[in-house]
Amino acid sequence: MSKPNNPFLKEDGTKCTCMDMLQQMLDSEVTNEQRDYFKQHLDNCMPCYKTYDLEMTIKELLKSKCCGGDVPPDLIIELQAQINQKIST
Amino acid sequence: MVEEKPHQKYTEKEKKEIFNSEFMPHIRSMYNFGFRLTFDRDDAKDLVQDTYLKSYRFIESFQKGTNAKAWLFRILKNSFINDYRKKSKEPSKVDYQEVETYYNSDEVDRQITPDLRVESLKDMIGDEISNALNSLDVDFRTVIILSDLEEFKYEEMAKILDIPIGTVRSRLHRARNLLKEKLSEYAKSMGYNKSNV
Ligand SMILES: [Zn+2]
Numbered sequence: 001m002s003k004p005n006n007p008f009l010k011e012d013g014t015k016c017t018c019m020d021m022l023q024q025m026l027d028s029e030v031t032n033e034q035r036d037y038f039k040q041h042l043d044n045c046m047p048c049y050k051t052y053d054l055e056m057t058i059k060e061l062l063k064s065k066c067c068g069g070d071v072p073p074d075l076i077i078e079l080q081a082q083i084n085q086k087i088s089t
Numbered sequence: 090m091v092e093e094k095p096h097q098k099y100t101e102k103e104k105k106e107i108f109n110s111e112f113m114p115h116i117r118s119m120y121n122f123g124f125r126l127t128f129d130r131d132d133a134k135d136l137v138q139d140t141y142l143k144s145y146r147f148i149e150s151f152q153k154g155t156n157a158k159a160w161l162f163r164i165l166k167n168s169f170i171n172d173y174r175k176k177s178k179e180p181s182k183v184d185y186q187e188v189e190t191y192y193n194s195d196e197v198d199r200q201i202t203p204d205l206r207v208e209s210l211k212d213m214i215g216d217e218i219s220n221a222l223n224s225l226d227v228d229f230r231t232v233i234i235l236s237d238l239e240e241f242k243y244e245e246m247a248k249i250l251d252i253p254i255g256t257v258r259s260r261l262h263r264a265r266n267l268l269k270e271k272l273s274e275y276a277k278s279m280g281y282n283k284s285n286v
Contacts, residue, residue, distance in 0.1 A: 023262055027236055029243055057210050058268065061218045062237045071120045075134050076113075079141050083108060086145065 007033045018048050026055050095149030104148050111157040112144055118239055119161055125234055126169050126227065136173060140165040159241065163249045166231070205269055209276035221271040229264035236261055 008016040008024070016024075018041075024030050025038050042049045099107065119140065123133035143164050144151070151160055222230060235241045235249065246257045 023258070026265070027243065027258070027261060028240065054205065054207055054210070054269075055265065057207050058218075058265075058272065059237050061210060061213065062222065062233070065216075065218045066125070066222055066234075067121060067238055069121050069124055071116055071137075072130070072134055075120070075138060076116065079113075079138060082138075082142060083105065083145055 007031065007037050018045060022048060022051055022055070025052065026059065095147075097149055097152060099149060099153075103153075104145065107148060107151070107153055108141075108145055111153070112141065112161060115158045115161055116141075118158065119165060121238070122162065122165060122234060123169075125223065125230060127173060128223065132173065136165060136168055139168050139172070143168070156245065158239070159245045159249055162235070162239070162241075166249055205273035205276055209279065210272065212279065213272070213275065217272070217275045221268055221275065224271055225264060225267055228260065229267055232257065232261045233264050233268065 006015055008021050010016060010020075021034075021038055021041065024034065030038065038048075042052060116137065119137050120133055123136040123140075124130065127133050127136060140161060144161055147164075151157065222233060225233065231250070232246065235246050241249065243254045243257050246261075247254045250257065252260075
């Protein structure tokens with residue numbers, strides 16, 4: 001298999017560092033091509049592999065632990081009432 | 090945005106439709122954002138209520154079918170800064186000069202928390218992650234919420250926060266590092282260190 005072209009080139013034509021690629025991946029600011037390239041890069045770069053694994057674990061933890069919290073039911077009821085009142089007047 | 094002139098005309102029926110089908114579905118995310126900014130259920134409720142009433146009042150500056158979630162988040166963030174923060178007089182502790190310098194320094198390439206392991210994170214099944222997030226200064230907390238919890242893109246975040254994309258990126262980078270530092274403190278206090286991993 002031939003080595004794919006690096007899709008992580010900066011505007012000035014220079015290559016992105018591992019840190020740059022990692023951050024773009026974590027922030028979900030990548031194209032499909034960049035994602036594939038990075039996944040392959042992980043096989044050859046232990047620091048990236050370890051950091052990516054750690055960061056993704058944190059991301060998943062954040063999503064599962066910090067999104068909860070039920071909306072107070074009276075908030076929705078009050079809002080609907082306030083909006084309906086605006087419409088009728 | 091809230092200050093903007095209306096761009097479209099909606100009938101009362103259309104307004105109600107937009108409100109219910111495009112704004113209300115985001116109430117859970119909005120409430121969570123409000124709560125993570127204020128740490129108080131009543132304040133979060135007030136903030137969300139205020140935001141939704143504003144969104145209705147200025148609904149004609151919202152174009153139907155566009156990014157309602159980002160628009161609502163922006164109103165909430167502005168209400169928080171202009172109304173809530175003023176009332177509570179919470180000082181902003183972040184030194185942006187320091188943030189930008191940090192990002193441009195070599196320090197970024199250094200592994201900051203080499204002792205934080207995936208295994209120790211897996212044991213954080215309580216409130217550790219939530220507490221770590223809450224311990225961050227509000228501006229760092231906000232970018233983590235917007236990116237990791239709500240999956241906004243750089244461009245959307247730049248609009249919500251009124252800052253350039255480059256600043257979004259550097260602030261997010263710094264926020265992730267601060268979060269890792271906090272988590273590694275927890276990991277240490279839970280008994281993880283180099284000797285027993
Ligand atoms: Zn690498």
